[in-house]
Amino acid sequence: MSFTIAITGKGGVGKTTLAGLLISRLIASGRRPVLAVDADPNSCLDHVLGVRMKQTIGGVREEARIIAGKGLSAGVSKQELLELKISESLVESSDFDFLAMGRPEGPGCYCYANNVLKSALEKIAHEYPWVVIDNEAGLENLSRRLAQKVDVLIMVADPSRRGLETLRRLFALAKEMDVQYGRLVLVVNRLRQDALPAELAAIRAETGAHDVLALPENAELADLAERGDKITALSPDNELVKRVDEFLNRIAG
Numbered sequence: 687m688s689f690t691i692a693i694t695g696k697g698g699v700g701k702t703t704l705a706g707l708l709i710s711r712l713i714a715s716g717r718r719p720v721l722a723v724d725a726d727p728n729s730c731l732d733h734v735l736g737v738r739m740k741q742t743i744g745g746v747r748e749e750a751r752i753i754a755g756k757g758l759s760a761g762v763s764k765q766e767l768l769e770l771k772i773s774e775s776l777v778e779s780s781d782f783d784f785l786a787m788g789r790p791e792g793p794g795c796y797c798y799a800n801n802v803l804k805s806a807l808e809k810i811a812h813e814y815p816w817v818v819i820d821n822e823a824g825l826e827n828l829s830r831r832l833a834q835k836v837d838v839l840i841m842v843a844d845p846s847r848r849g850l851e852t853l854r855r856l857f858a859l860a861k862e863m864d865v866q867y868g869r870l871v872l873v874v875n876r877l878r879q880d881a882l883p884a885e886l887a888a889i890r891a892e893t894g895a896h897d898v899l900a901l902p903e904n905a906e907l908a909d910l911a912e913r914g915d916k917i918t919a920l921s922p923d924n925e926l927v928k929r930v931d932e933f934l935n936r937i938a939g
């Protein structure tokens with residue numbers, strides 16, 4: 687059984703950064719191997735982790751469809767071919783594997799293609815004790831791509847009033863779309879002061895969130911991102927690293 691963490695939030699709030707931090711700190715604390723899933727076609731989780739993506743599952747499915755159209759060798763089913771192609775698209779490193787979902791490509795119903803991606807992810811994910819999924823802004827993607835319940839659903843926001851309001855909207859959307867999760871965690875990122883915004887306590891109560899993670903604005907991270915360095919280059923005593931370590935101890939034992 688895997689422990690799955692999925693990250694959501696509106697555009698540019700720090701989802702991919704948090705995914706990278708969680709993955710690198712899971713590994714650093716011996717919680718590995720990790721499957722890193724990039725479910726955002728426009729994301730750069732591969733850069734943040736310092737790996738090179740080969741092909742997305744969406745692209746692989748299209749390739750398998752074309753091969754199958756030309757005729758399969760005896761004894762190989764379409765599903766087997768797809769699974770083989772998907773395992774080929776996994777980027778393997780010593781501590782984690784990386785999988786990019788991409789977009790469903792090729793003809794046919796979008797839902798069908800999404801279901802193929804969904805079952806492919808499930809098939810692979812259960813082999814890993816830890817799975818971290820970086821999502822596209824919004825929640826549509828999450829409800830379409832994940833049939834199974836996630837253990838921890840993270841909603842990230844910036845500390846502005848409007849930013850915090852998106853947490854309420856995301857929560858309402860998650861209920862509407864029946865996103866299944868074990869625990870909900872609210873993350874306020876890029877805080878410029880020590881105190882959490884007062885409104886957050888009300889939002890926590892309304893959503894029944896299990897935990898709140900406060901992440902400060904961090905100059906070392908900003909410099910690192912500007913240089914395009916991977917997240918593991920952060921110094922071990924960086925405040926973000928410390929807070930993510932404490933958070934993982936709270937939620938993942």
Ligand SMILES: Nc1ncnc2c1ncn2[C@@H]1O[C@H](COP(=O)(O)OP(=O)(O)OP(=O)(O)O)[C@@H](O)[C@H]1O
Nearest residue numbers: 697698699700701702703876902903904907908911
């Ligand atoms: N705590 C922080 N301190 C300083 N910079 C940060 C912090 N968190 C994120 N950033 C920077 O903010 C930018 C956006 O972050 P990121 O790409 O993680 O957001 P995102 O939610 O994944 O965006 P998108 O919706 O486009 O996928 C990046 O340049 C990142 O380095």
Ligand SMILES: [Mg+2]
Nearest residue numbers: 701702729730
């Ligand atoms: Mg992102």
